[in-house]
Amino acid sequence: MTSSVHNATLPLEISRVAVPLRNAVAFLMLGGASLMLMAVFFFVRQPQILMRDDVRMMLQELSGGTLLFVVLLSYPHFVWSYRFAYQQGFAFIKRHSWQLIAYPLVVTGLLALCVLSWNYPVSNFPILRSIESAFQSVGISLNWSLYKGAGQLLFAGLLIAQVIMSGHHYCMQAFGVALAGGEEHGYKLTNSQKKILRVNLYALWAMNLLSGFAFLAILNNRTFAYHSFQLPAPLSLASYTFFAITFALVVFKVILPQKKVPPFQAAIPILAIWIWLQPFIQPYGYQFLVVPIAHGAQNLFFAYKVELNNFDPSRKLDKSAGGKLLFLVLLSVATMAIGYISFHTIPVMLDKARLIADLTPNFFFLAAFILISTHHYILDSVVWRHDSRARIVLQPTKTAV
Template sequence: MTLHLSAEAPVAATPQKYLFGPFIDFLMLGGSAILILPVLYFVPLEYESLLAAVMLLLSHVINQPHFGHSYQIFYRNFARKVRGDGYSRSLQLRYIIAGIVVPVAMAAFFAYGALTGNVRLLGNATNAMGFFVGWHYVKQGYGMLMVDAVLKRKFFSDQDKKVLLFNGYAVWLFAWLQTNVVITERQFWGLQYYTFAVPPWLITLAMAIAAASSAATAVMFINRWRKHGGVLPYNGVVAYVVSLYAWILFVTLNPLWLLVVPAMHSLQYLAVVWRYQTNVERDRADAIEKPELKILSIFGALYRLRVTTFIIVGGILGALGFWLVPIMLIDLVPYDKAVLGSSLFLFIAWIFINVHHYFLDNVMWRRGNPEVSKYLFR
């Protein structure tokens, strides 16, 4: 989730100290990686296959709903957003571009590649997905730090934020370049794609910049810790550090990490989205009323039922987008499977959703979005 939040929270808002609580925030924002990833590193080889299957299933259960939630929030009252009713001109244009232009352009790209049988062109979409996913992880980790800083009233200066962002981009770029040291052929859902041959001197330069920016960031954190009496927005710091280093830079140290990291990234996202949606539902006039059906009274107030419904719908959307609709299209739409493989629509759906998700979040969670200001920090 890309959060462009200023250090100045709305004055009229009364922020919570935590999204859900100190321990839950720690686990969901990134602390789970500190507890789980080291253990996975020492799993005996004979258990790796079983654990990999469990982790992959867990990733799907947690990861795919978080994509569904982004569509639920982004396209809610979309006509009003397109009209600019209550939104600035720049934000209105961003909603139009991310919500209409980008998906139409991607659909045209995939349609052209599939109709012409251009496997090489389609394969380039996998490179783009890797590029945007890493960028997305960095911006979400930074965003979580900003959220926690606002909640704790431990604001970062503009200069500090520049250091944090520069370091995030430097570490991400170095990690991405490392995956393109030599030209290699790989596969994603049966379609081949190729990495790039990056010159060794560029890798060395990127590594030096990432190391220097990491050191500068560490110094900045230490100085802030001293200046503020040994206090930092610790859960946010954990989210930032884990996102950059455990989930991007060093994730390839263990194959099991690659399977579980998407679930941890999604937990980080869900912490904010579920709090945001809870505040949205609490703001409704009938939020504290009881459901009319007696069987639904177990949820208590109506807002709890609505939040639960929101979560369930997100899970359904994730299943539809990643599995059910693509598999149905594979069976119903004729295409050259000898050239494009037997999983073309799974390939398209996974890349489309991952890339589009970056553009959606880049708009939804920006500074100046009135919904973020109203509901996230209540």
């Protein structure tokens, strides 16, 4: 009798442990971990803290472990977008041929053009100087003439394009994640409220764009230097004002009318993106290293949900919970390996070979980053459309995260 009672209560005990654990994982992956790291960064940046030997040693250890988190959380989410895009059949690929076929060919061609014109003088293109002078007359310094070659200028432009696209991608992913998390927990927004939130995120993106991306100077070396553009101060102030207005609208038109606290599944993604892209307090390395990893974790949270909802109906392992777990583990390891080889092993090997002596020593590493990351942004715009199986399999899901 005692044994039967114990067996009957066992599932309830497991549930009591599983739900908080699941919520903790969701909190961390949806952006909570990055918010905690920002608090740590903000604390240790104080001079009296930063100068301590134990703190500097801790920061050195953390920076040394960055690659581990990149392999675990960032690289896989890129690979998963390729899986979700290219494993939906020829009809899907043909329907979205621009995003899946044409785009990577165009970017590859531009990167090849960078190589061919790496040291070709910028001064040989009078139109570039004319454009630079025209912008200079209205207080915008493009600094194009500071580059040693047209290929280097184009390469810098591709880096800026990657950052611009990433900001939009981060904002729209946070928007989608927040809406999905809110709706799963009974926190639904009206169409007008969704528009207000979307405009707020576009205002955040614009505010980030006008920062000039000076942090890209971290890539500078003896053969390549990034020269950030300079914008008039009133333009930046206008973006701050616009964001403040949209922020107030979010508070008074979106949050307060709900008359209840939003679930963390809806609140954390928005709070996180506000912190990620705001230009006011950006500890060294946070936006360049921490934010992409946190974004990858957020993306993986939904990638796992798609897989658990049977993205590939031909799989036979989904009949058991153990089979699902085994498949997910093996798939995760495969995405980590493919991501590491694509982002790190092959590009670094090509850079070390010094096939073209005049190129910046990390050209192929950065080229792979530009190509794969921007293509991932384009792929995600397709993967989460209404005609994509990745989105369709999530529609019946009603269980709380």
